[in-house]
Amino acid sequence: MADKTHQYPSKTPSRPAGQYPAPGPIGPRPRELDDFISMRPLTFKEKLIMKTKENPFVPIGGALTVVALSMGIFNLYKGDSRKQQLMMRFRIGAQGFTVAALLLGVVYHNSKKR
Template sequence: MNPNSAPLPSSFDENADFYNESRSQKLFRRIREEPLIPLGCGVTVWAIVGATRSMRKGDHKMTNLFFRRRLYAQAFTLAALVAGNLYWQKDRKKRKEYEKLVEEKERQEKRDRWLRELEMRDDEEKEFKARLARRIRGGDEEKEGNTKGVTEMVKDKVEETKKSIERK
């Protein structure tokens, strides 16, 4: 493996909050990362409002001037967007990889829980069949004077299974 192909270290590697953030936290983080984009959007809105006011006043010269400013502000915003996207691309890629790993880990944990549940049910069923076989052969339980019938054993087993499922 080429040692130069490894991804560069990120400033977010040790920051677990970077990977576990809400929508508002993400918005504020993105604004801090790329402050020129909201600035460009604000200037664009300012230019549109100025153009609207000058149109109402009937000042065609100022209207054209504000529309030119709007065009420049939009071009600036678009350039800031592209530059920011290129700059932060590696961290976004790393974030997607991390999210895939987290999803895979959760899927594996769910699968492991399901397998444990199946193993528990299998063990309970084997235990039940063994008790039933001992009961039918006249095993230890009858010798001790236990007079439960097979139907009562089945009812007890159903209740035990319900309780074990409720605990989970």
Template sequence: MSTGTDVSLSSYDEDQGSKLIRKAREAPFVPIGMAGFAAIVAYGLYKLKSRGNTKMSVHLIHMRVAAQGFVVGAMTLGMGYSMYKEFWAKPKP
């Protein structure tokens, strides 16, 4: 059996912090989506006591939709950014 394939084991030598930084450089909208999701959840928890006469289930549904919308928006922008880098910003050979 041939072992001629060049397998890089550098990803196994990374710690969690450097792996997160590397992934954030490759796809910058992923941490933005995660941060936005966390911010919306924190805001929803903060506003939980002062929601007025709105039912708890309605408040939670609104916060879930807002958080999911932010993540989907960040994913869409990230895909558009990666398509721009790959197809339009690539120098012509």
């Protein structure tokens, strides 16, 4: 069999170099883009601080969850099942607080944008 190569027709007519039309005037840059153009990528620390300032109750709830979980595990190893159960229940409450804070923060910021 002979090797057949297919050449598809180009969609634009071929032109010699330098024969392309000059781009038209772009005009002024929209003001909405000023914030995006001057932004640089945030570091992890900067982003954490910014998000904590936006919704401070989420990190508080996360910290309470970690404390309750740690104390519950500690009491499990210590053998105090009553206190361990109490800490696990507190952990569930702290997780609920965190989720509620997250949802309320989202609702607040969406209503603030309008």
